[in-house]
Amino acid sequence: MFRRTLARMAHAGNEHVGVTGSLYQFKSIIQERPHMGRVWLAISGHDKFILKDIPQNIFDNFTENIRPRLRQSPYIRLPCDTIPGQRIFVYKYMTDDFLSLVKRGISVRARKQILKSSLLGIAELHERHIVHLDIKPDNILVNCQYGEKETIVESAQITDLENAAYLPEGRCIKGMLAGNDNWRSPEAHFRGELNQPTDMFAFGIVCIYAFLGRVIFGRDDDFQLHEAQGVLPAFIRLQRQVSYFGDRDGINGLLKHLSADEVNCHVLKMLWDERTEEHIPYKPFAEWPDAVDSAFTDLIQRLMNLDPAKRLTAREVLDHPWFADI
DSSP states (O other), X not given: OHHHHHHHXXXXXXXXXXXXXXXXXXXXXXXXXXXXEEEEEEEETTEEEEEEEOOHHHHHHIIIIIGGGOOOBTTBOOOSEEOTTSOEEEEEOOSEEHHHHHHHTOOHHHHHHHHHHHHHHHHHHXXXXXXXXXXXXXXXXEEEEXXXXXXXXXXXXXXXXXXXXXXXXXXXXXXXXXXXXXXXXXXXXTTOOBSXXXXXXXXXXXXXXXXXXXXXXXXXXXXXHHHHTTOOXXXXXXXXXXXXXXXXXXXXXXXXXXXXXXXXXXXXXXXXXXXXSTTOOOOOGGGOTTOOOHHHHHHHXXXXXXXXXXXXXXXXXXXXXXXXXX
């Protein structure tokens, strides 16, 4: 009887009733996503929630292939409710995302806490053969308390699993331009075979952003200069990846990974051969003036090996000395 009453109330305005019986009242649109639905803020009682309208194919993939394989976790943000008869997931509200927190200048310890929590989430996903495919700092959500001297991290979770893929042992995704341009692995740029290592490369880019404060494959002045000269954005990013993190073994491993595509192998060899030419200004990561922490440099080089088969796994990263003090 109570649920029927709530359902009738919901028809009166911008309200939704979840399968749990909770009534969510619309407050504001957060994001209009073309072909991907809406994201909006709602309240239920005294609490805030995020509601996401999901396309049918993505909704079905998540509910059939992803959600049943995951348990509740402090490190993975899963829906707490759904709206019957609609493709809407309900999530508990979290105060911040990692992208904005780094811009605000939170402490080094807080950054490492957030990275470790998100890494624990990635490890749980991978142990269940789920690949996120879109690791980036704005897909790491955080609950914070702001003290006078320091930001206190209460929790951090990996979010946006709607586009994740279940890949049993021996399976991969191929031909997909997965993830965001600025956080994409080399094999993803080439639309090659994707699995857990592509998440780890993206996590390495997030680590660099967290501690150097730069989106190293982003559209900076150098990027725009080369683009104005007619260089394709993907080639600019790939040249940086090869120049920053490439060595002969890594290139050979990536060539083997891409061996079924002759054109991609030709492009990769060209990028490797041209890395030291005068018009290429990019230096290896170990030579960067701000790469002074030897443990951090070792972690990044092992996370961002161009050969997917040689990258650290999430559990191996958790055991790395750089995370020992968290």
